[in-house]
Amino acid sequence: MRMAGIVPESVVDGPGVRFVVFVQGCPHHCTGCHNPETWDPQGGKEMTVKEVLKMLRKKVKLHHIKGLTLSGGEPFLQAEELVQLAKEARKMGLDVVTYTGYTLEQLQTLDLPGVKELLAVTDVLVDGPFIQELRDISLAFRGSKNQRVINLAATREQGQVILIA
């Protein structure tokens, strides 16, 4: 996996204390992006899923980690590897929050390996690009008003987009 970094304990990337994986590489290039250093797909560093899992297991044993957050960069460009990570995290009892610059509707038609599987193992999807004109610092877990916090489990069950916020 091409990685921008890991924040082992965060309270701003989803509900509760979370282990956050920032992947490297983003094609969206949103104006006002807070992480432009994650755009270059050749930047960051290589890490195996096994290496990230080792760090996650250690953290989960020692701390009150509630979930795994996949952020970036664009997680859905490295979906196959992140599916493996998310599945193992779920076995540890963690929930999975995934951030993306794509909308859910775009992802549902995106023909890239692992995209459907990553959607299937994600509990909460924060979707859409950051739009500077719609920036709102009062929003929880997202930067602009167009971005949605989607309950994917309920969305799958009910066949329509169910928002958490």
Ligand code: SF4
């Ligand atoms: S999708 Fe996220 S990481 Fe990518 S450019 Fe937009 S704000 Fe930055």
